[in-house]
Amino acid sequence: MSWLHPLIRDTNPIGTIVAFPYGGGGLNVLNFLAKGMPPGLDVWGVLLPGRPGRWQEPAAARMDQVVPPLVAALKALPQRPLVLAGHSLGAAIAHAVAEALTREGRPPLGLVVSGRRAPHLPPNRTPVWELDDAGLDQELQRLGGTPPEVLADRDLMDLMRPLLRADFTLSDRYQVAAPAPLPLDLVALAGDADTTVAVNEVAAWETVRARSFQLQTMKGGHFFIQENPDDYVRLIHSLFLKNALAASSTGEPLS
Secondary structure (H helix, E strand, O other), rough: OOEEEEEEEEOOOOOEEEEEOOOOOHHHHHHHHHHHHHOOOOEEEEEOOOOOOOOOOOOOHHHHHHHHHOOOOOOOHOOOOOEEEEOOHHHHHHHHHHHHHHHOOOOOEEEEEEEOOOOOOOOOOOOHOOOOHHHHHHHHHOOOOOOHHOOOOOOHHHHHHHHHHHHHHEEEEEEOOOOOOOHHHHHHEOOOOOOOOOOHHHHHHHOOOOEEEEEEEEEEOOOHHHHHHHHHHHHHHHHHHHHHHHHHHOOOOOO
């Protein structure tokens, strides 16, 4: 099994981006990164169990099932400046991985979290994974990330619900009462029409006490990165540009 799959392999990369999918998503929801990313970076997508390519494996419902193997996979990559980027569930996993890498003395250069409440905030809704099938389908429809034709396909939904319940369990149970300070650049993105995650809940990521913090609001609902893919790609790329400029002015390596 492979947790990381290449989306872009550059001939002379200055850094690496690792993208984490949102709940229910596989590599397919990350392909837009490969289409719009400027040259100079390797881009890897995280493939979680239970998706195409790993159908035979049960979906993970606990962070301790995904973080250790992801950390091992990341440490096996060439040592270059690293940015982790995740949306919704992907943001939670990316944060957990960033904390683990920092504990091992290998902090990423940056962390981009989008569509996700700060990890220390208490739950504010009934856990989605506890809903019955009809309630789960209604929540998916409300969130807006699932095509109507998929929701209407009973056989497909019967196949997908175990994965979705596991993902919602993983997402809803992730809470860190006192997030550790992270020596990295943290960017938090919110959708201005997101009815699931309010802008002030995304702004609360500032309490993580990163090296630098930036809050940006984009047009759209919960899946606003799908509505603004070019802006999202530019923002991630800008983290490398900013640090490359800082490094060139001081003579220090990009880190």
